[in-house]
Amino acid sequence: MTLIKSISGIRGTIGGMEGEGLTPLDVVKFTAAFGYLCKENSENNKIVIGRDARVSGPVVSDIVSATLRSIGMDVVDLGLSTTPTVEIAVPMEEAAGGIIITASHNPGHWNALKLLNHEGEFISAEDGKKVLAMADSGEIEFVEVNHLGKYRQDDTYIDKHIEKILELPLVDVEAITEKDFRVIIDCVNSTGGLAIPKLLRALGVSHVAEFNCEPTGIFPHNPEPLPENLTQISTEMEKGHYDLGFVVDPDVDRLAILMEDGTPFGEEYTLVAIADYVLKHSPGNTVSNMSSTKALKDITLKKGGSYASAPVGEVNVVEKMKKTNAIIGGEGNGGVIYPKLHYGRDALVGIALFLSHLAKFGKPVSFLRGTYPNYHISKNKIELTPEVDVDTILEAIKEKYKNNPINTEDGVKIEFENEWVHLRKSNTEPIIRIYSESETLATAEHLANKLINDIRELITHHTTEE
Numbered sequence: 057m058t059l060i061k062s063i064s065g066i067r068g069t070i071g072g073m074e075g076e077g078l079t080p081l082d083v084v085k086f087t088a089a090f091g092y093l094c095k096e097n098s099e100n101n102k103i104v105i106g107r108d109a110r111v112s113g114p115v116v117s118d119i120v121s122a123t124l125r126s127i128g129m130d131v132v133d134l135g136l137s138t139t140p141t142v143e144i145a146v147p148m149e150e151a152a153g154g155i156i157i158t159a160s161h162n163p164g165h166w167n168a169l170k171l172l173n174h175e176g177e178f179i180s181a182e183d184g185k186k187v188l189a190m191a192d193s194g195e196i197e198f199v200e201v202n203h204l205g206k207y208r209q210d211d212t213y214i215d216k217h218i219e220k221i222l223e224l225p226l227v228d229v230e231a232i233t234e235k236d237f238r239v240i241i242d243c244v245n246s247t248g249g250l251a252i253p254k255l256l257r258a259l260g261v262s263h264v265a266e267f268n269c270e271p272t273g274i275f276p277h278n279p280e281p282l283p284e285n286l287t288q289i290s291t292e293m294e295k296g297h298y299d300l301g302f303v304v305d306p307d308v309d310r311l312a313i314l315m316e317d318g319t320p321f322g323e324e325y326t327l328v329a330i331a332d333y334v335l336k337h338s339p340g341n342t343v344s345n346m347s348s349t350k351a352l353k354d355i356t357l358k359k360g361g362s363y364a365s366a367p368v369g370e371v372n373v374v375e376k377m378k379k380t381n382a383i384i385g386g387e388g389n390g391g392v393i394y395p396k397l398h399y400g401r402d403a404l405v406g407i408a409l410f411l412s413h414l415a416k417f418g419k420p421v422s423f424l425r426g427t428y429p430n431y432h433i434s435k436n437k438i439e440l441t442p443e444v445d446v447d448t449i450l451e452a453i454k455e456k457y458k459n460n461p462i463n464t465e466d467g468v469k470i471e472f473e474n475e476w477v478h479l480r481k482s483n484t485e486p487i488i489r490i491y492s493e494s495e496t497l498a499t500a501e502h503l504a505n506k507l508i509n510d511i512r513e514l515i516t517h518h519t520t521e522e
Contacts, residue, residue, distance in 0.1 A: 061086075061188055065178075067159055067168035070112045078167055080119050087123040088198075089190035090155065090171050093183055094129065098152035098174050101205065102130045104145045106137030106213075107157035108306040109246040109271035112167045116157050120169070124155075125205035126198045133209045136247050136271055138308035139170065140402035141217045146176035147398075148216065153179075158307035161280035164273060177399050178371040214251050217404060218258050224396060226337055227408045231415035233260025240265040240298045240314075242289045244279045245272045246306035248403070255404050259411060265298065281305055281312035281390060283320045293318030300414070300421045304403045310390040311403035313410065315421040324349040324388040328428055330406055331384045333413035334394070335359040340383035343376045345369070346469050347478050347491045348388030351429045367466030368480065374399045388433070433493045434500035438508050440486040444515055449488070450479060452514045453507070475499065477507050 057072030059082060066086045068078030075082065094103060103124050107113040113136075121131045132149055134142060139156050146154040154172035162168070171179045171187065179187070190196065221227055239261050243249035249269030256264050267289055268276050278285040281303045289301050293314055301314030313321035313329075321329070328351045331342050335356065342356045345368045353363040366376035366385075373393065377385045386393045391401035394409065417424050440446065450468050461471040467480035475494035482489065490507055494500040 061191075062184070065168055065170045067162070067166065069165050070167055078116070080115075083116055083119045083169070084123045085191045085196075086169060086187065087120045087155065088127055088196045089187045090153065090169070091124050091127045091129050092190055092196065093179075093187050094152035094174075095127075097183070100150060100152045100174070101128060102132060102149060102151040104132045104134065104142060104149050104151045104154040104172075105157065106134035106142040106145070106154075107247075108138075108159075109136055109249075109273040110159065110164050110167060110275075110306060111273045112165075113157055113273065116167050116169075120155055120157060121207060125207060127196070128199040128203045128205050130206045131208070133207065134213050135209060135211055136250060137213060138217075138247050138251050138404070140309055140398070140400050140404060141213050141251070143172060143176040143400040143402075144217050144220065144398050145210075145213045146172055146174065148213075156307065160307050161305040161310065163279065164275050175399070177374060180371065214254065217251070218255050220397060221255070221405050221408050222258060224394075224405070224408070226334060226412060227259075227405075228412040228415060229258075229260050232411045235415045236263070237261050237299045237411065237414075238263040238265075238297060240267065240289060240293060240301040241269065242267040242286065242301070242303040243269045243308075244275050244277070244281075244304070244306055245270055246275070246279070246308075247271055248304040248306075248308045251308060251404060252302065252304065252407065255407060259408060261411070265292070267292070275306070279306050281310055282323065286312065286314065286320070290314060290318035290320075302403075302407055308403045309401040311392060311406040311410075312390050313421070315425060317422070319422075321421060321425055323390045324431075324433060325351065325425065325428060326390045326406060326410070327384075327386040327388065327392050328352050328355060329413060329424065330392050330394075330409045331355065332428070333409055333416075334384045335361060338383055341380045343373055343380060343382045343385035345373055345387050346463065346466050347433075347480075348386075349431050349433060349493060350476065351431055354429045365463065365465075365469075370401055372466075431493050431495060432497040432500050433491060434497060434504045436490045436492075436501075436504045436508065438488050438490065438511055440488065440515070442486050444486060446481045446486060446488060449511055449514050450481065453479060453510060456510060472503070475503060477503050479507065 057077030059068035156170040159166035303312040356363040392406040463469040469478040477492040492504040
């Protein structure tokens with residue numbers, strides 16, 4: 057069993073002993089600690105909760121709700137919802153915070169508590185540490201019967217979310233309707249199956265083929281929207297009946313796009329294409345994380361804006377977006393953050409903006425993909441023995457490449473003429489993750505292998521010295 061406690065939330069497999077998986081006792085402890093944090097940070101005693109469709113969701117949600125009420129917090133329960141919908145609901149409810157019960161792209165035997173502040177954004181690292189400390193303190197006091205919190209269900213927020221998307225100036229329903237797109241979707245039997253068909257109808261898309269849209273929580277394939285997991289929808293698209301396809305993860309904060317022949321648009325290019333559309337109509341700055349494609353930087357500079365990279369993690373991207381006044385940002389995993397709606401990854405607004413872009417472009421999706429710089433990312437890792445000091449190795453790499461532009465905000469990222477490599481250490485095991493990008497996959501892999509060999513040589517050198 058696995059339980060991962062981090063500043064951004066609590067994630068684990070269902071079952072097992074306390075502290076070894078996401079058990080009811082762990083859910084109570086961390087929910088109560090977060091509730092106390094909300095009490096400290098806000099005079100409002102209301103918290104919004106919502107969940108994806110995974111099988112353990114109702115049980116975890118009931119425990120979360122009862123725990124919050126037991127410390128005197130009122131609960132607004134959205135029930136089956138999406139991560140971005142809960143993020144939007146928190147400020148609309150003027151709540152002190154929010155909890156999304158979802159393990160995102162993890163398999164069905166996982167679940168998690170994603171924690172939001174009063175703005176509907178992921179809590180800060182500082183607040184995350186407070187939650188972990190409070191949970192471990194054993195000092196949580198529950199209220200007496202006359203002070204129990206109230207409970208209210210509200211299933212209207214997916215509709216409200218869609219309404220807010222339709223109000224965005226860059227979402228062109230008329231242009232989308234006129235194109236009469238034939239769209240196929242795969243919602244991995246989670247809450248995207250509730251939200252995305254409804255969104256597409258509101259955008260004027262009348263031809264929608266729905267795959268895996270029953271929110272049973274029984275995922276028909278690995279729920280992470282990567283090409284190797286999308287064979288069913290790709291095979292269907294090869295028949296030639298569709299203009300494009302959309303695939304989301306269980307909590308609908310990541311968007312993958314398929315071209316008319318069923319081949320992937322590229323998860324890295326979801327953000328690139330949508331940013332291109334936004335920048336055409338409102339020039340400005342962009343942000344993505346340090347492991348995302350440089351194609352976003354290319355199109356941003358071409359349109360007169362400035363680009364900034366952030367450490368990996370949505371909360372870091374949002375922080376950098378606010379600092380640089382970015383008009384769009386996100387991550388290369390299909391995560392699109394559009395501040396005019398809210399500061400959170402949102403596949404729904406991604407779909408609306410992409411369809412608006414495609415409708416005005418006037419040619420097939422594959423032609424649109426061909427207008428962007430073509431880069432390839434290679435993702436690797438090197439496993440180290442526990443006695444290896446990863447920080448020492450990364451310092452040595454930094455010294456070796458000191459004549460190259462280097463960013464150390466999140467591990468070590470080294471820039472070359474038209475490529476880069478990013479080394480990040482794992483926080484839980486002796487692993488260095490190595491991401492590299494170049495104009496061909498072979499070159500990107502060659503660059504990654506070069507760094508892997510450098511690391512092995514440094515380990516041998518340090519071992520010999522000792």
